[in-house]
Amino acid sequence: MKASRDMYHFYKKTAKGEKLKETEYCKINNEFNKLLMKKIQEGHTVTFPCGMGRLLIQGKKERLIVSPNGKMRGLAPDWKSTKLLADSSPEAKAKRQLVYFINDRTGGYRYRYEWERGAGANKILYTFKPVRMNKRKASKSILSNVQFITYN
Numbered sequence: 001m002k003a004s005r006d007m008y009h010f011y012k013k014t015a016k017g018e019k020l021k022e023t024e025y026c027k028i029n030n031e032f033n034k035l036l037m038k039k040i041q042e043g044h045t046v047t048f049p050c051g052m053g054r055l056l057i058q059g060k061k062e063r064l065i066v067s068p069n070g071k072m073r074g075l076a077p078d079w080k081s082t083k084l085l086a087d088s089s090p091e092a093k094a095k096r097q098l099v100y101f102i103n104d105r106t107g108g109y110r111y112r113y114e115w116e117r118g119a120g121a122n123k124i125l126y127t128f129k130p131v132r133m134n135k136r137k138a139s140k141s142i143l144s145n146v147q148f149i150t151y152n
Contacts (some may be wrong), residue, residue: 004029040113041141043148051120055128057107057138059150066109075100075112109150111142 004026012019020028036046036049036055041055045056046124065074078099086093103110 037130037137040135040145041134041140045149048120051118052123052126053116053117053118053120055113057074057111057142057148058114059106059111059142061108061149061150062103062110072098072100075102077101104108106142111138111148113138 005022006023007013007029008022011025040046040055040057043057045054047054062076063074064072066072078101082097085097085099102108111130113130113134115121117126
């Protein structure tokens with residue numbers, strides 16, 4: 001994984017003319033990344049140049065699927081509540097009964113960061129994984145009724 005400091009070395013080799021100091025370069029890079037994340041958390045879509053795609057927060061309607069043998073799929077397990085249920089009920093523990101999130105605060109939608117990769121070269125070499133702080137900010141935006149793209 002490459003970070004701002006690694007990119008600075010590439011910048012130093014390829015930039016012409018007067019070059020920024022490493023601390024200045026990293027500060028500009030970090031501020032720009034914060035600006036992009038703020039825009040995304042406000043419900044905007046950020047489109048990257050050179051065919052690298054776009055980044056957004058997208059919601060998907062969760063569908064509960066019950067198989068013929070009674071097993072449920074399609075919802076995320078709530079492990080904390082499942083453990084509390086197992087501790088309070090030996091019968092539920094024996095059956096290995098799970099408790100699921102129903103996402104009632106978001107209308108049954110489950111949101112996540114989505115990087116829709118474009119047709120750019122070497123796109124398989126890049127990944128996006130938001131840090132915990134950005135996940136928490138996105139959660140606050142979702143619960144404060146910011147409008148994001150959703151699909152069923």
